[in-house]
Amino acid sequence: MDLKPVRTRFAPSPTGRMHLGSARSALFPFLLARRTGGTFILRIEDTDQKRFVPGAEQELIDGLHWLGINYDEGPDMGGPFGPYRQTERRGIYHKYAWKLVELGHAFPCFCTHDRLEKVRQEQMKNKQNPRYDGTCRNLNFDEGRHRAASGERYVIRFKMPKEGKITTMDLVRGPSTTENSALDDSVLLKSDGLPTYHLAAMVDDHLMEITHVIRGSEWLPSLPLHSHIIRAFDWEEPQFVHLSVFLKPSGKGKMSKREAVEAIKDGHSIFVGDMQHLGYIPEGVLNWIALMGWGVPEDEVMTIEDMIARFDIHNLTPSPAAINFAKLDHFNATHIRTLRTDDLAARIKPYFLREDLAVTDDRLLKIIPLIHERLVTLDDCLTFAAWFFKESVEPKPVDLVAKNLTAAQSADIARQAYAILATLPQIYPASAEPPMRLLVERLGLSPNQVFGILRVAVTGQTVSPPLFESMEIVGKPKVLERLKKAIALLERM
């Protein structure tokens, strides 16, 4: 791969929540920039005042920060090519739009919305493609400038050539040729003075010296327009890469708003902002996102550093990718397993606190080794270990009855276990397990039956970390107290 330092960007519009697609649109240009020792910038494309959502920009910034996708220039930190928020660059676009008019590649258009709408209806009725009808296309330059200066409402449209064709280039799909006659006189500058995406993005990418534009494939159809704009200015064209879209898990279509909300009920989400709450760690989420649309020949479990070292545009895949939450769980669990004990403890603690459990660091550190490899998401720590921080547990009596045994028999076993454990100075695996196994043998039962009773008695649940290690942490007095309670429960059945 060519390793000349590149300048790449993530240019979201603050119109909603940050989802997987946005995250990947940020990740890949970030990886390319880091791979080549280049620069990655964040630019906010907020030229649509109607769809603007307050707080969306902050969610974007928080999301990037959480994922570890750090940018070198952006609205919150500045940089040599600022400002990085398009509404703050209004004057720039105005200047360039009129420059294009001067160059004969664009024209001011004074057509009203109503008239254009009627024309469009007519065209649709006649089964024609809806297009601008060219009314203002050949307006005299001075007249146009005069009418605009006198306060008449206008937009500036690109003057698309009527004939000829243009060949565009996408790095993962190769060249593509389009007939100019299929293209419209698109609006570049809106009547509110702000640019459309087509103008703003091209101007900014040029001014900010972007070398590689990595963006969603929804832009592919307008690439010919973008190429035309760039060539009209006689600018150097950046390399374009269009990422495939994400499909819903079934692979049938994009995920709808409703389906996105549905997913959260199953503990899954397509929104970056929900991930932490759901117990996902950035390493897992990042690995998952990276592998959708990127074919990595080597080991698929990667840290962000691995990704940087391996990233190559030529391994990007053009076909749409279905979201697979099972794979997210896999990567999350795998990355959790690589965490150091103290790191995991720090990450897990908030989930206990969230449930108002009295966590102590000391006990938490002892518990981690018992639950570490059992965690798929961080909040799984609650299902395995919440009981460690409770004064008492409330086992269901039926759970205390061992398989193929009666309540009375189970109670008797519990009494015998109690008697043995009570004689020990302390309870820990080496002291408690051998005598318990002897008991199992003497009774002619399976370890599962006997240990099962003890597990439910001590932890209050049928699934738990290893029994004797758990007992050690809880301590002898509590173990005996809980056993006594369990015996009482069994006797009452």
Added chain:
RNA sequence: GCCCCCAUCGUCUAGUGGCCCAGGACGGGGCCCUCUCAAGGCCCAAACAGCGGUUCGAGUCCGCUUGGGGGCACCA
């Protein structure tokens, strides 16, 4: 309706004309380990959308069909 893009196991993908009776990962199934649940180990099932070309030879190149996705705004 018009334009554009895509097409290998259920899913994400490897594969750039012979190394492929197609490899890996997730998920699924089985076995082992085992105090539950995990983790780990071993094994199994599972795909080149179809049809025509090109070629000595095609998953790999070309065309068509089909299927899927995206776009046709003073939204991005």
